[in-house]
Amino acid sequence: MKLKTVKLIVVGFGIIGRGFCKVFSEKKKFIEEKFKINLEIAAICEISGCLVNENGIAVEDIEKLAANKIKLEEHQNWTRKDTADVLKEVEAEIAVELTPGNIKTGEPGLTHIITALENGKHVATSNKAPVAIRFNELQELAQKNNLKLNYEAAVGGAIPVINLYRENLQINNINSIYGVLNGTTNYILTKMRRDGITLEAALKEAQELGIAETDPTYDIEGIDTAVKVVILANALMNKNVKFRDVKVVGISGITPEAIDLAKKNGFVIKLIGDVKKLEVSPRIVPKNHPLNVDGTLNAIMLETDVASDITIIGRGAGARETASALFSDVLGIAMELNN
Amino acid sequence: MKLKTVKLIVVGFGIIGRGFCKVFSEKKKFIEEKFKINLEIAAICEISGCLVNENGIAVEDIEKLAANKIKLEEHQNWTRKDTADVLKEVEAEIAVELTPGNIKTGEPGLTHIITALENGKHVATSNKAPVAIRFNELQELAQKNNLKLNYEAAVGGAIPVINLYRENLQINNINSIYGVLNGTTNYILTKMRRDGITLEAALKEAQELGIAETDPTYDIEGIDTAVKVVILANALMNKNVKFRDVKVVGISGITPEAIDLAKKNGFVIKLIGDVKKLEVSPRIVPKNHPLNVDGTLNAIMLETDVASDITIIGRGAGARETASALFSDVLGIAMELNN
Numbered sequence: 001m002k003l004k005t006v007k008l009i010v011v012g013f014g015i016i017g018r019g020f021c022k023v024f025s026e027k028k029k030f031i032e033e034k035f036k037i038n039l040e041i042a043a044i045c046e047i048s049g050c051l052v053n054e055n056g057i058a059v060e061d062i063e064k065l066a067a068n069k070i071k072l073e074e075h076q077n078w079t080r081k082d083t084a085d086v087l088k089e090v091e092a093e094i095a096v097e098l099t100p101g102n103i104k105t106g107e108p109g110l111t112h113i114i115t116a117l118e119n120g121k122h123v124a125t126s127n128k129a130p131v132a133i134r135f136n137e138l139q140e141l142a143q144k145n146n147l148k149l150n151y152e153a154a155v156g157g158a159i160p161v162i163n164l165y166r167e168n169l170q171i172n173n174i175n176s177i178y179g180v181l182n183g184t185t186n187y188i189l190t191k192m193r194r195d196g197i198t199l200e201a202a203l204k205e206a207q208e209l210g211i212a213e214t215d216p217t218y219d220i221e222g223i224d225t226a227v228k229v230v231i232l233a234n235a236l237m238n239k240n241v242k243f244r245d246v247k248v249v250g251i252s253g254i255t256p257e258a259i260d261l262a263k264k265n266g267f268v269i270k271l272i273g274d275v276k277k278l279e280v281s282p283r284i285v286p287k288n289h290p291l292n293v294d295g296t297l298n299a300i301m302l303e304t305d306v307a308s309d310i311t312i313i314g315r316g317a318g319a320r321e322t323a324s325a326l327f328s329d330v331l332g333i334a335m336e337l338n339n
Numbered sequence: 340m341k342l343k344t345v346k347l348i349v350v351g352f353g354i355i356g357r358g359f360c361k362v363f364s365e366k367k368k369f370i371e372e373k374f375k376i377n378l379e380i381a382a383i384c385e386i387s388g389c390l391v392n393e394n395g396i397a398v399e400d401i402e403k404l405a406a407n408k409i410k411l412e413e414h415q416n417w418t419r420k421d422t423a424d425v426l427k428e429v430e431a432e433i434a435v436e437l438t439p440g441n442i443k444t445g446e447p448g449l450t451h452i453i454t455a456l457e458n459g460k461h462v463a464t465s466n467k468a469p470v471a472i473r474f475n476e477l478q479e480l481a482q483k484n485n486l487k488l489n490y491e492a493a494v495g496g497a498i499p500v501i502n503l504y505r506e507n508l509q510i511n512n513i514n515s516i517y518g519v520l521n522g523t524t525n526y527i528l529t530k531m532r533r534d535g536i537t538l539e540a541a542l543k544e545a546q547e548l549g550i551a552e553t554d555p556t557y558d559i560e561g562i563d564t565a566v567k568v569v570i571l572a573n574a575l576m577n578k579n580v581k582f583r584d585v586k587v588v589g590i591s592g593i594t595p596e597a598i599d600l601a602k603k604n605g606f607v608i609k610l611i612g613d614v615k616k617l618e619v620s621p622r623i624v625p626k627n628h629p630l631n632v633d634g635t636l637n638a639i640m641l642e643t644d645v646a647s648d649i650t651i652i653g654r655g656a657g658a659r660e661t662a663s664a665l666f667s668d669v670l671g672i673a674m675e676l677n678n
Contacts, residue, residue: 023510023645027510027645030510030512031510034509035509152507158645158646158647158649159649160503160507160508160649163506163507164499164503164507167502167506167507167667167671168491168499168502168503168506168507168667169499169663169667170373170374170666170667170670171362171366171369171370171662171663171666171667171670172663173369287626288631288632288633290632290636290652292627293627293629294627297629304663306362306366306497306659306660306662306663306666307497307653307654307660307663307664308497308653308654308657308659308660309652309653309654310497310498310499310651310652310653311651311652311653312649312650312651312652313629313648313649313650313651313652314646314647314648314649314650315646315647315648318647320645320647321645321646321647323510323645324508324510324511324643324645324646325646327509327510327645328506328507328508328509328510331509331510332506
């Protein structure tokens with residue numbers, strides 16, 4: 001069987017971009033053997049310029065770049081070109097958009113995704129912001145150009161919930177979706193319950209471990225969960241909703257006393273994204289419920305009309321775990337290409 | 340977009356066959372609209388004969404047959420023909436094999452599957468026995484004829500774990516798989532823990548509820564779990580193993596004292612299928628572990644090299660739930676057909 005060559009442009013070379021490239025370098029041979037696809041990275045783009053090799057950057061170089069052993073700008077194929085120009089000019093089938101997105105504007109990812117779709121490139125992205133902010137417009141643009149816009153990695157990290165529904169639970173209608181969608185808050189709530197400590201103490205520990213950011217507002221106040229609720233509602237429940245449609249209550253009001261009271265009655269408190277009701281709020285969950293996952297784990301439960309309840313649990317963050325979801329999208333597109 | 344017509348032959352019209360046909364009648368329009376596939380049932384086969392209509396049995400009739408409002412042999416298109424002859428003669432793309440399989444011989448499903456594959460028909464089946472007994476031979480036969488043999492419904496009921504791995508976690512190598520794969524034993528162990536009762540008492544209750552069979556040996560002694568371990572090992576871990584390769588210990592030796600002791604230390608006892616080690620045995624599992632699911636639920640955890648641990652939880656039995664997995668296979672095949 002002949003190998004099919006599929007070229008990628010990787011946009012964004014932070015933690016997620018490096019993680020994707022590391023997994024690429026590990027799995028290039030595996031992809032070739034298992035899927036008969038010669039996957040190449042034709043460009044890696046950063047804010048200051050791009051590394052371009054239309055024949056595919058050497059896999060040893062990608063490995064070193066991912067491990068930070070060589071820097072992008074030290075590579076012989078480095079150019080000061082804009083990402084937009086590379087997305088327009090470099091021949092590739094799929095743009096992999098991995099920049100961190102500003103939740104208000106969706107930039108710079110939004111412009112990257114639009115440029116890719118307008119220039120005949122499928123898109124796989126881990127970038128929640130543009131997908132949440134402009135879901136319908138981006139879907140329409142993709143459809144108009146007969147291209148795919150995939151965003152499995154934008155929700156639930158390693159958990160392939162969007163493709164799971166579309167490809168394996170496809171006979172079902174979804175009645176509702178409930179999720180523990182933010183690892184930071186789940187870690188804090190778990191810590192509070194186990195050690196009987198305050199939110200402030202648990203947060204401090206999470207920050208020391210790198211699980212919470214210096215400004216934890218985005219997680220603690222439920223905003224991150226709400227963005228994921230928007231994506232799941234639009235992607236899996238045919239809604240057309242925006243962030244402002246979601247009622248959001250975070251975990252900052254949760255006291256050790258509340259957790260203790262729940263515990264005594266056989267419950268735990270979890271920050272739940274209720275996709276059908278478009279609500280994010282702390283809720284009590286029975287101890288033996290599939291959504292009662294501890295630590296930084298995420299869990300998503302689909303209530304369906306044929307399969308009944310299906311819950312999928314996995315790591316909600318991490319560069320390597322996110323790469324698994326990205327490759328689900330990238331290989332899904334690559335397998336369907338006729339070239 | 341033009342509708343693509345895909346015809347099925349349903350073999351076996353017991354609980355699973357009726358459930359499949361009921362979901363078919365509910366979802367025919369949905370499949371047409373969502374997937375642009377005109378799915379037709381060209382034949383329904385039973386041991387005493389077959390109902391055949393090469394143009395597709397009317398969906399109203401299928402609904403009534405599934406609900407037992409009319410009987411197969413009362414239908415105008417009923418014939419005393421053998422299943423084998425119908426599989427040979429009737430034009431259809433996919434045979435859906437839903438008979439109960441004898442675990443020693445795999446029959447009658449084994450013959451049905453072989454006949455279908457030898458006569459140019461893809462196969463989707465919920466029948467564990469033939470898949471477990473003759474995995475390699477059947478796979479080779481399917482490949483030789485350029486056909487698919489799908490068996491998502493044979494393991495884990497509604498849980499689409501095989502397709503989840505193949506289609507959405509495809510970049511991963513699986514390091515190991517652990518599963519709570521038998522709803523009956525999980526119900527009994529849950530009952531024993533909650534109510535502090537003996538295995539005999541919990542079993543009696545399960546039998547009264549129809550969760551356990553009159554002869555519960557197959558479930559209690561871990562045989563059912565072992566058969567599923569064989570399928571998962573062959574399907575997802577590239578093994579070539581048989582039932583005799585699995586070391587099996589059931590739950591009949593589990594006492595209320597053992598469960599109580601585990602409970603006091605923060606653990607539960609679950610009957611675990613360890614796919615890598617080819618072992619079925621009761622094991623202690625931490626209370627907060629994703630595999631700690633209660634009642635008749637099943638849970639399967641994949642330990643992978645990129646996505647880390649992914650656990651999927653759902654109903655392990657039930658005609659309707661099993662139909663969801665069957666349609667995952669049927670539609671997967673139908674979408675790829677070029678006719």
